[in-house]
Amino acid sequence: MTKSISFIRTGFFLFIGMVTCLLSSCDNEVDIQQAYPFTVETMPVQERIVRGETAEIRCELKRAGRYDEARYTIRYFQPDGKGELRMDDGTVFLPNDRYTLEREVFRLYYTSASSDQQTIDIYVEDNFGQCTELSFSFNNENEEKEEVLK
Template sequence: MPHSCSTSGNGYCGVQRSESSTRKSAWELSLSSIKTTNMKRFASTILYTLLLSAIVCACSDDLDIKQDYRFSVETLPLPKSLQKGETVALEFSIVREGHYEGTAYKFRYFQSEGTGTLTDSKGKSIPMNRFQPIASDDFVLIYTNMAEEQAQLDFVFEDNFGKRMEYTLTFTGKRTDEGLK
């Protein structure tokens, strides 16, 4: 039997393409395009949602500002010993790890050994075991030794957030030639 080829205008022998198969291809292309568009919309919706969440969280009134920084206390070099009646200026510095404008400091002291008087730089007597406000990070106290032997001052520094620091100063007594006779 002779083989006959009908081309029906498509140029291919034996292969007949129907319009429905061509439409199916176009339908698949259209479906693929819709899926890609939907994925892009979904991804952009997720991105916008995340961005909006970040903005809302950033605009919270509960802003956390660190206020209570650690601190230390230092003095300029001091003599190791003091004679009875000798006066020394105690030059203190509060050294902050960070600076918060609302931080306030205070101190108190106790003389655990010896006797003496402590005054501020204006000559006002400072009572023992009573907190005194500190106006500046650098301040001066005047100590007059009244002990023959050792004198020890124990300071407690505190900020308005409850952080404390203890600082001790010790002076040995100097004997004068009069005291040795």
């Protein structure tokens, strides 16, 4: 009788130990991926521009995955030349100010205000700290045409 009580007691403690191990390794939270890599693809953009001319930049945000609470912003910086960048909804960007990107397919318009070489750097960021940079350079196209001597 003592052996059977000892056997039952040992079995009970083994059962409690296994249940404790199994329950302690469970996690009630579902692991949801929030930050997905992304890129911004553009159509080819003209490289020559004259003062006052506008170049169109067609863009599409390509996301590797979807998370409902992912938010994207856009900003730009102009290290060379002078000009104005605006969104297709009419929003005129100020350098280094962030603007909410509401759509995945959008157009930007750069208007030259300089006759020098111009460069704009565009940054699209998500709310998880990931960033994609686009850089565009425009050369001045001389408005004056050389006269052909006969």
